[in-house]
Amino acid sequence: GDWQDPILSIHVAAEGNFEYKALLYVPGQVPMNYFSTDFKKGLQLYSSGVMIMDKCPDLLPDHFSFVQGIVDTPDVSLNISRELLQHDRQLKVIAGNLEKKIKSELAKMLKDEREAYETFWKNFGRQLKYGVVSEYGIHKDLLQDLLLFHSAKENKLVTLREYYEAMPEDQKYIYYAAGESTDRLAKLPAAERVLDKGFDILYLTDDVDEFMLQMLRSYGDKEKEKEFRNISADDLGIETDAEKEEVKAKNEENKELFEAMKEALDGKVKEVKVSTRLKDHPVCLSADGPLSIEMEKVLNSMPAQQEKVKSEKVLELNGEHEVFAALKRLFEAGDKEKLAAYSEILYDQALLIEGLALEDPVAYANNVCKLMV
Numbered sequence: 001g002d003w004q005d006p007i008l009s010i011h012v013a014a015e016g017n018f019e020y021k022a023l024l025y026v027p028g029q030v031p032m033n034y035f036s037t038d039f040k041k042g043l044q045l046y047s048s049g050v051m052i053m054d055k056c057p058d059l060l061p062d063h064f065s066f067v068q069g070i071v072d073t074p075d076v077s078l079n080i081s082r083e084l085l086q087h088d089r090q091l092k093v094i095a096g097n098l099e100k101k102i103k104s105e106l107a108k109m110l111k112d113e114r115e116a117y118e119t120f121w122k123n124f125g126r127q128l129k130y131g132v133v134s135e136y137g138i139h140k141d142l143l144q145d146l147l148l149f150h151s152a153k154e155n156k157l158v159t160l161r162e163y164y165e166a167m168p169e170d171q172k173y174i175y176y177a178a179g180e181s182t183d184r185l186a187k188l189p190a191a192e193r194v195l196d197k198g199f200d201i202l203y204l205t206d207d208v209d210e211f212m213l214q215m216l217r218s219y220g221d222k223e224k225e226k227e228f229r230n231i232s233a234d235d236l237g238i239e240t241d242a243e244k245e246e247v248k249a250k251n252e253e254n255k256e257l258f259e260a261m262k263e264a265l266d267g268k269v270k271e272v273k274v275s276t277r278l279k280d281h282p283v284c285l286s287a288d289g290p291l292s293i294e295m296e297k298v299l300n301s302m303p304a305q306q307e308k309v310k311s312e313k314v315l316e317l318n319g320e321h322e323v324f325a326a327l328k329r330l331f332e333a334g335d336k337e338k339l340a341a342y343s344e345i346l347y348d349q350a351l352l353i354e355g356l357a358l359e360d361p362v363a364y365a366n367n368v369c370k371l372m373v
Contacts, residue, residue: 008025010026011023014094018073021072024069026106041060041065042058043068044056049072060099073090076088076091107145118148128147129209129212131143133212145159152201166200172229174218175201179355180355189279189280191231247276250274250319269315275319282323283318283346285313287314293311297355297356
């Protein structure tokens with residue numbers, strides 16, 4: 001009943017131990033009720049031309065729930081009940097074969113009809129992502145090569161394979177950034193050093209994206225797999241030994257300053273330190289631990305989330321920036337009040353950069369106004 005032509009048609013005629021015919025379609029547009037509870041997945045099931053069930057959900061996995069069509073097999077009894085259908089071995093074999101066929105046809109479309117596949121991805125890509133996350137990642141190997149991501153360097157959608165094969169030899173990780181939009185992610189301070197090194201970044205803009213990559217964990221050929229790494233993570237693997245030693249020395253040299261700033265922020269951050277990721281920007285936030293800042297935003301936005309979760313935030317400062325020099329002067333002069341105000345301003349600015357709400361907007365406005373008089 002769809003007025004638009006399907007974006008993909010799949011015809012299957014299997015003979016042998018299990019005989020069946022299938023005619024499957026991937027819609028050219030998202031059904032109006034697809035993301036509602038009214039939507040029922042499944043294929044029409046026939047036995048020698050006689051309908052057994054209008055929507056047989058056991059013939060389709062959830063990650064391919066957008067597929068529509070019919071399956072006709074002579075091996076299913078006309079009198080079989082719905083309860084017995086769920087445990088029918090014939091049906092399970094057909095479902096497994098159809099899943100492989102759908103995957104192979106989508107992979108073929110990705111290879112031969114890229115523009116059509118990107119249209120499909122725009123419509124149903126999120127469903128594939130949820131398929132990676134669901135059931136503890138049992139389908140991740142099946143789906144990972146169908147995924148598309150926005151590339152920072154290419155400014156277009158790329159597959160994991162395309163990203164992996166374009167990586168320089170010295171790149172240790174597959175880098176990604178998660179946020180509300182690609183425009184906003186491109187302006188993140190933490191992206192500067194990664195891009196300057198010639199390494200690409202995958203921009204993630206769907207809520208499920210970062211959870212999906214954590215489920216995948218790594219990608220690539222055996223013995224050369226690369227882990228996924230958030231650009232806000234502590235170790236990006238891009239620093240030279242000399243840079244690491246220099247930052248370590250600066251952190252040790254300014255230990256008392258950072259302790260004073262941490263105390264002024266009163267538990268808002270786990271640590272204050274000199275950053276290895278900043279180039280031009282004065283400050284940024286990173287997360288220490290498995291819960292990233294973006295995951296904190298996603299989880300706290302869920303209606304079912306009773307208690308707010310908090311990532312362990314680290315305030316990182318650019319040791320070469322004029323702002324850092326100003327902080328040192330205030331500390332050496334013993335101006336605790338102004339140092340505390342500056343610490344609050346920098347923390348609030350870092351929150352804004354990450355797209356987080358200010359904890360006390362009035363205090364931030366007052367601190368900025370004090371700088372103006």
